[in-house]
Amino acid sequence: MSTLTTTWHHIRRSPFQSLTAFGVMLICFLAISFFTIISSGLSSVLKYFETKPEITIFLKDGLDNNSINNIQKELSNYSNIKEIKYISKDKALELYKQQNKNNPLLTEMVTASILPASFEVQVSDPKVLEQIYENYSSKTSIVDEVIYQKDIIKSLLDWTNVMKKTGIAIASVIGVISFFTVFIIIGMKITNRKEEIKVSRLLGASTFYVKKPFLLEGIIYGGVGSFLGTILSFIVAFILRSKINLFFQPVEFITNNPMFYVTVFFTEIFVGIFLGFLASWIGAKRYIKF
Amino acid sequence: MKIKFEEVNKNYGSISALKDVNLEIEPGEFVFIVGHSGAGKSTLLKLLLNQIQPTSGTITVGDVNFAQSKKDEVEKTRQKIGVIFQDYQLIHDKSIEENIALGLDIVGYPKNEVQSKIDEVIKKANLNNRRFLFPAQLSGGELQRAALARALAIEPKIILADEPTGNLDLDNTWNLIKNLKEVNETNHTTIIMTTHNLDIVESLNKRIIKIDNGSIVFDGFAKKAKLDDSKKPTKHHKTNTNSKNS
Numbered sequence: 001m002s003t004l005t006t007t008w009h010h011i012r013r014s015p016f017q018s019l020t021a022f023g024v025m026l027i028c029f030l031a032i033s034f035f036t037i038i039s040s041g042l043s044s045v046l047k048y049f050e051t052k053p054e055i056t057i058f059l060k061d062g063l064d065n066n067s068i069n070n071i072q073k074e075l076s077n078y079s080n081i082k083e084i085k086y087i088s089k090d091k092a093l094e095l096y097k098q099q100n101k102n103n104p105l106l107t108e109m110v111t112a113s114i115l116p117a118s119f120e121v122q123v124s125d126p127k128v129l130e131q132i133y134e135n136y137s138s139k140t141s142i143v144d145e146v147i148y149q150k151d152i153i154k155s156l157l158d159w160t161n162v163m164k165k166t167g168i169a170i171a172s173v174i175g176v177i178s179f180f181t182v183f184i185i186i187g188m189k190i191t192n193r194k195e196e197i198k199v200s201r202l203l204g205a206s207t208f209y210v211k212k213p214f215l216l217e218g219i220i221y222g223g224v225g226s227f228l229g230t231i232l233s234f235i236v237a238f239i240l241r242s243k244i245n246l247f248f249q250p251v252e253f254i255t256n257n258p259m260f261y262v263t264v265f266f267t268e269i270f271v272g273i274f275l276g277f278l279a280s281w282i283g284a285k286r287y288i289k290f
Numbered sequence: 291m292k293i294k295f296e297e298v299n300k301n302y303g304s305i306s307a308l309k310d311v312n313l314e315i316e317p318g319e320f321v322f323i324v325g326h327s328g329a330g331k332s333t334l335l336k337l338l339l340n341q342i343q344p345t346s347g348t349i350t351v352g353d354v355n356f357a358q359s360k361k362d363e364v365e366k367t368r369q370k371i372g373v374i375f376q377d378y379q380l381i382h383d384k385s386i387e388e389n390i391a392l393g394l395d396i397v398g399y400p401k402n403e404v405q406s407k408i409d410e411v412i413k414k415a416n417l418n419n420r421r422f423l424f425p426a427q428l429s430g431g432e433l434q435r436a437a438l439a440r441a442l443a444i445e446p447k448i449i450l451a452d453e454p455t456g457n458l459d460l461d462n463t464w465n466l467i468k469n470l471k472e473v474n475e476t477n478h479t480t481i482i483m484t485t486h487n488l489d490i491v492e493s494l495n496k497r498i499i500k501i502d503n504g505s506i507v508f509d510g511f512a513k514k515a516k517l518d519d520s521k522k523p524t525k526h527h528k529t530n531t532n533s534k535n536s
């Protein structure tokens with residue numbers, strides 16, 4: 001009788017215990033998959049903002065051309081400047097109307113005079129943005145406001161960190177619960193099959209021989225549970241992908257990259273198998289003493 | 291496989307179960323171990339099965355010294371010992387065929403020969419129409435034949451039978467003894483059997499080791515009267531002996 005057949009008998013003869021082990025592993029890896037996908041999405045959003053370093057300097061009204069040219073000249077002296085774009089009041093109005101063309105109420109009352117002129121500066125090194133911000137935010141006589149994505153990036157970074165930490169914490173708690181569930185179930189099964197183990201030992205079975213079916217059982221719980229959990233999370237992600245990606249446009253929050261899914265799939269299967277093996281190994285070591 | 295006990299002692303706390311046991315059993319011998327309950331017979335068998343370790347002394351089976359050899363060598367030697375017990379020790383949720391298959395699997399019997407071996411021992415044990423039944427569905431005699439079939443399937447060099455006739459009626463008792471004798475004579479398998487039934491011991495005229503209070507007090511060939519401490523053989527005993535000897 002092969003080890004696999006013996007293991008299958010163990011699983012089949014206590015179906016509720018086995019279902020509990022499969023279920024808890026499934027939930028564990030479903031949660032891990034979801035947090036991995038969400039973390040990947042947040043990282044994509046963060047990357048999007050980090051790779052588009054831009055600062056906007058809104059000018060005070062009434063500045064003459066000479067002052068505007070001086071500011072442009074001063075800006076161009078900074079290193080790593082990619083592009084400096086001057087947006088006049090008229091151009092600002094044009095852009096505003098374009099952005100709100102579907103809402104005439106918003107465009108009716110607006111004139112060029114109430115919109116400030118501005119400089120949009122793109123850089124290749126985000127560090128320069130900090131210097132420009134420091135310089136122009138103090139020039140209150142010519143500059144009305146300086147906006148750059150520092151706050152957005154910081155906020156996103158904070159959210160990503162919180163999500164990652166929460167994900168790791170929740171996955172760890174569920175992982176520990178899964179571990180102990182499999183450990184206890186294997187222990188119960190060993191106790192239930194005490195007679196069989198005792199007889200096997202009398203017939204000359206080695207310790208490893210009697211442990212083998214229980215180790216395989218743990219591996220099956222981990223492997224099957226993580227497989228189902230991961231596949232289920234992928235199905236949910238694929239169903240919601242278009243809606244979520246539309247919301248985060250132009251960022252692809254739920255990635256289409258097949259390598260991401262292949263990596264997550266195999267990593268989780270490996271972790272599942274390892275978790276199941278570890279729990280059953282410790283369980284077998286703890287309970288097989290006859 | 292030769293069995294050798296040298297100065298073997300086994301203590302359970304302050305209780306001395308075996309004291310300075312020196313023993314040699316040659317390959318192919320049929321040996322009875324007799325003695326009162328608690329005399330040390332089961333301890334002797336447990337030591338031989340490597341289920342427990344001696345407090346002092348050495349046990350050698352074949353070339354393998356249990357205390358000094360590697361674990362896998364001891365396990366391999368251990369797998370050459372077949373076992374039969376009074377309470378059969380069959381797994382209740384496995385069929386008779388599965389119980390025999392388990393024994394073969396444990397000793398690593400070639401997979402492609404397992405089925406033919408099962409067929410062979412099932413036929414020998416006359417259990418053909420019982421092979422797919424579970425232990426609870428068999429009579430005491432059938433269970434003991436199943437246990438013997440499982441022991442024989444692994445082609446053991448030694449068979450340890452711990453009170454195997456304890457739960458059997460007369461017919462089944464003598465059938466089992468007949469089977470063990472046949473195995474001993476045809477395969478030269480060493481048989482070590484513990485028993486309280488002195489009629490069996492006398493009828494076979496084999497080597498007897500008597501243990502009392504953890505020590506070997508007799509080792510040789512003897513008549514029942516010499517072994518029977520009570521010296522009061524019942525009518526029942528006499529009838530059995532006579533019927534077998536006749």
